[in-house]
Amino acid sequence: MKVCKFGGTSVASAEQIKKVAAIVQSDPTRRLIVVSAPGKRFNDDIKVTDLLIELANAALQQDAVEEKLKNVIKRYESNANGLGLDHVICEVIESDLRKRIAEAGSVADEQLMDSLKASGEDNNAKMIAAYFDSIGLKAKYMSPLEAGLIVNDLPARAQALPKAYDNLSVLKDSQEIVVFPGFFGYTEEGVLRTFERGGSDITGSILAAAVKAELYENFTDVDSVFCANPKVVNCPVEIQEITYREMRELSYAGFSVFHDEALMPVYKIGIPVCIKNTNNPSAPGTRIVSVRESNHSPVTGISADSGFSILYVSKYLMNREIGFGRKLLQILEDENISYEHTPSGLDDISVIIRSHQLTSEKEDRIVKRVETELQADDVHFRHDFSMIVIVGEGMNNNTGLAARAATAISKTGANIEMINQGSSEVSLVFGVRKEFENKILQALYNEFFALSATNLK
């Protein structure tokens, strides 16, 4: 069986939900359907989740909620009408929302917020199950509470507990198609908790792992994952197959197609994932797999991300001091700062950090501690760097790949500030000044993909 997750744009309107039904109908192995809340129908549209946040804030501040409630209901009504459903489903949804709002004051604020946000997925699942049934697709809505999607007690970033997988595994025996809301689960005490950003992807991945699906299909609004950012590179090559770890390394630098934590459950037991387009379901999409056939290019994708800072520390004879690097990382950890890379010379070390974690106070404290506790000769921060990541299975065995990449970068006139290669067998990271980022991404794309792209057209 296949688990299919449909994202916000895929279930935004009656028209979109009809496409979903057609997709499910076309393949009898699509038995377990995870849905998001209705997303944007057009560019300036407001997502139902955002309407729900407004509603929750009003409820929390004891403001008038009726109009904000109506805004939410109207979206469901419009979909129900378009799908030819009678008004009963909207009454179910309205009563559900009123029940959630009524809890304001008696439950913690963050719990009310989580509950209202999660209602977007929950009620959409009810409506989609009703629609499936109405067109003869035998389906049932399944509540995560009833199904036993047990999570730990971390508001807004809950994680499924092992027993959740046991509980959910029985869904594989369901006679009806199961329509399951994404984005949330319940603690052992029955408190609703939501997953992180991208939470419906997580639900789909958990379900796919629990029922040991043959495939986890993730339907979104693009035909496939591109090998480079299409906002920078014109019509980049589509990736047909990519391994989990290639996908992970690309997600480093904002390849935001798939939330990285979401891959974990399927990665662990090797269930392949397919990213597909609800609006063009016959396109083959991008498959994420454990192992893939090699293709012609050693490079699968190139990503780039800005917003990095470099902490530079030098001290004469640093390399003879056992524990220097560890103590430096401890100082960063004390400030709750994570780091990306630590290139080092003999007498110096640099720490590459995402800049958003820094404040000028934190920087001052870190510099002072490194000066006094580690007696460094020089300590300073530099800002405005970008990281460019070249990813490909087996590129470690491709003699000359680093040379090709470095040559392509140097032809742009940019200076390479950092190179990191040697741990991951599938990635090569270059640090450059932010202003060169797009130019370099284009140059690397030309070097590794331009020819095959021409062939494909």
Added chain:
Amino acid sequence: MKVCKFGGTSVASAEQIKKVAAIVQSDPTRRLIVVSAPGKRFNDDIKVTDLLIELANAALQQDAVEEKLKNVIKRYESNANGLGLDHVICEVIESDLRKRIAEAGSVADEQLMDSLKASGEDNNAKMIAAYFDSIGLKAKYMSPLEAGLIVNDLPARAQALPKAYDNLSVLKDSQEIVVFPGFFGYTEEGVLRTFERGGSDITGSILAAAVKAELYENFTDVDSVFCANPKVVNCPVEIQEITYREMRELSYAGFSVFHDEALMPVYKIGIPVCIKNTNNPSAPGTRIVSVRESNHSPVTGISADSGFSILYVSKYLMNREIGFGRKLLQILEDENISYEHTPSGLDDISVIIRSHQLTSEKEDRIVKRVETELQADDVHFRHDFSMIVIVGEGMNNNTGLAARAATAISKTGANIEMINQGSSEVSLVFGVRKEFENKILQALYNEFFALSATNLK
């Protein structure tokens, strides 16, 4: 004034000591002379220090010492004869050695060993001072005890205390040329302690810093430092000027001309160093300075060293775990292992370690701890790697240098296993399989030096 240090081959024989005297005589600013013990006069010769170690071992094991003592004395007698000195100096030396041997049993074994080893420099300084005097160069032997070269209490790796510099500073006012033995000092309690390997270089550097010399001349048996290992590269280019930090980065990979700790005292106050040849004093030598004029090549030197292992650790979502790298380094620190570099991907990190620090038991313990304490998905060691280091001031601003280097390496057919750039502004490190080391060193030399070498010839 200048401080001049003469190494073992420079003071190995009467003939060599005459060259030293001529060098000192030729420049009235050469006022402070540091000498090693007599080194090898020819390839199969035995250094006096090695004869002294044999003597010390005999004394410690209460074996007969007379013959071994005679072997040492014979070397001094031969030099004294060649220098036309009367027998008094040899009697002074013999009586000094007998006094040291007599302490066997009443002092710690390591102290006796240190004392006998240090006598090589100490007695040679006495003889050279006597010779200088005999030819009208007004000179005096200076004992480190009398001069106040106070060190901390670390046998065989003592370090000078700050007050040593104060004590030694008065030597700048000496009316006579001072002949000072290298390699050792005394603790506050008056116990003799030796420096690390290369210890006479350290003494020279301390004296140069203490008297604020205009130049620290380090006389050895080569005209200059080569830009690459002459055992691998045929007739490499001689380095005329190099900065302290370039010298440091080159010392990474066994550029053994100068002991790295020895540079510290002069580096700290910016005293230039000149490496010169006792056998060809008119050659300009290699100057080590704080800042140097840029020359045509962005690369100053290339060094290579084998004997590296790589510890590889991977874990899905590692990059989200604050403290992972720090905990990993802590485990290595618990085993007293220092590391060179830590290239990292998103879900993995490699630690480059000098292999001599590892045993199979240590490796097993580390792998087990990383698996259990850090719950890594994969942990293993790989061995037989070499590091190739390209060093040059300002190469950080040289667009395309990494590309040239990587291209030159790839043309050898070697795969680049690791690249580390981005902390030191003066070095770029490539990790490769050991079997490619020499081929790559030659290829990089050809890329960055071959043309200028041709010009120089």
